[in-house]
Amino acid sequence: MTENLPTCGVARFLILLDGPWATLIVRELLRGPMRFTELRDALPGISAHTLTHRLRRFERHGIVTRTVYAEIPPRVVYELTPLGSSLRHVLDAMNDWALSVPDTTFA
Amino acid sequence: MTENLPTCGVARFLILLDGPWATLIVRELLRGPMRFTELRDALPGISAHTLTHRLRRFERHGIVTRTVYAEIPPRVVYELTPLGSSLRHVLDAMNDWALSVPDTTFA
């Protein structure tokens, strides 16, 4: 399925935002820049390990920027790039759709 | 993370369309009703096992209907419900976003 760079946009999207946490991290960052621990606290259940990996991957893909402040204790701030911010339309569409689904669907 | 029925629409969406194949199956069915083998052929790499499970799950969630024709050999047709069809907006948003991403992003 993940052949090198499919032409289909949906498939491309799924390569960049895979796994259960990726989309939720973007959802949090759409509220504004956040520190590592702020993100971890906002996403109950995520491990530091997973959060680090997801953020590094987003950084590689140009979806977030990582800014390190040389302080003690250290401070690292994550922020969406313009590309990352434009994911808002997709998240909004997901949100609109899911809220139109009756609760009984999940039973 | 998957506590029972989160209020956040994005989280709800991710419960219903999880895994790498779910969204791609919806993408195919948006083109119209399809038989089991048509779907399998349209999704290179998917196993019958996985396709069955995903479709059954969509059926439980009211996203697709499954129609069995009592013929030999059997014929089973899958079709999106109105709820499933309304996912088109989400897929379109994904598509639009991904096609705005430069190819270098994936390198």
Add this chain to the structure above:
DNA sequence: TGCATCAGTTACGTCAACTGCACTAAAGGG
């Protein structure tokens, strides 16, 4: 001296999703 903080890293283990392969029933064609 010792503990707390932040933002991780490392090692190790778990678990669900996914894969491939073999198999099925019931009828039609050679």
Add this chain to the structure above:
DNA sequence: CCCTTTAGTGCAGTTGACGTAACTGATGCA
């Protein structure tokens, strides 16, 4: 009699995303 087709099912095995626990380095505070 055997092969083919459809829509799966069952078994065995792999992958990789994720989790927990322990650790780090530099400093501030007690």
